Amino acid sequence: MRKLTALLAGVLFGIGLLLAGMANPTKVLGFLDLAGAWDPSLALVMIGAIAVAAGPLAWAKRRAQSLLGAPMQLPAKRELDPRLIGGSLVFGIGWGIAGICPGPALAILLSGHWQVSVFVLAMLAGMLLFTALERRRSH
Amino acid sequence: MSIDGVAIDWLNFTPWSSLAGGALIGLAASLFVLFNGRIAGISGLLGSVLEGGEGRAEKGLFLLGLLLAPLLWGLFSVLPTIEFQSGWLGLLVAGLLVGVGTRYGSGCTSGHGVCGVSRLSPRSLVATFTFMAAGFVTVFVLRHLLGG
Incomplete structure (x- = not known):
């Protein structure tokens, strides 16, 4: 059952990204371009998503288990370390270059545009590089 | 560029x-989160599946759903416009930075920007502010200082 809800949630997430305009890099860059002709649409994506998710996430915070009996796994870390800020900075620069972040990248991977394949391969390489560096650090 | 404030692109x-x-x-x-007890953060799910972490099946199925979305959409309607602004080198550099950055920063637009901000997590509020600011500055530099 949890496998089914995971698949369903993924499909809905992808449909939402496509409908919202998040899957169009040109639109994302139009939002990030404050000094040009600014397209504020993506602010509404965040407002819509947060308005719906805030209640369920607050409920989840008070529970030890999900409705299907899975352990509730919410991030517990609280400190603001340099990795959080440095990583987010690097991510934001990459996002500003191409207008693509991880969710939309996957949601348009099978849409038939070669550009997204290049982006996703490089993104996976970046993630694997992180894992390799982390493993080396812990040895 | 508009000098006196932000010009909205109404079109x-x-x-x-x-x-x-x-x-x-x-x-x-x-x-x-209600059924699976998990945060829908795409970079975290992807990184975890790559590393072979716990809950691979559920995480993988969520990501599979995301991949299938455009195909399902295509059964009922024409896909919305998807237009790229970068060439292969830009895409390559951007992808690398997004991959490394989201893993070091423990999240992206979905995990921090939607789920974390919804929970008012201080880490996610700081991360979201940081990557949005970096995105705004990057586009400003590329479009208005270097490009034109």
Whole structure:
């Protein structure tokens, strides 16, 4: 059952990204371009998503288990370390270059545009590089 | 460039479809936490699946759903416009930075920007502010200082 809800949630997430305009890099860059002709649409994506998710996430915070009996796994870390800020900075620069972040990248991977394949391969390489560096650090 | 404040691009502004799409994203994140007890953060799920972490099947199925979305959409309607602004080198550099950055920063637009901000997590509020600011500055530099 949890496998089914995971698949369903993924499909809905992808449909939402496509409908919202998040899957169009040109639109994302139009939002990030404050000094040009600014397209504020993506602010509404965040407002819509947060308005719906805030209640369920607050409920989840008070529970030890999900409705299907899975352990509730919410991030517990609280400190603001340099990795959080440095990583987010690097991510934001990459996002500003191409207008693509991880969710939309996957949601348009099978849409038939070669550009997204290049982006996703490089993104996976970046993630694997992180894992390799982390493993080396812990040895 | 507009000197006296921000010029809104009314032609491309899509308030209703963006709000509705956002609500669907919020619904998906809600389902995932209510039933699976997990945060719908795409970079975290992807990184965890790559590393062979716990809950691979559920995480992999969420990501599979995301991959299938355009195919399902295509059964009922024409896909919305998807237009790229970068060449292969830009895409390569951007992808690398997004991959490394989201893993070091423990999240992206979905995990921090939607789920974390919804929970008012201080880490996610700081991360979201940071990557949005970096995105705004990067586009400003590339479009208005270097490009033109």
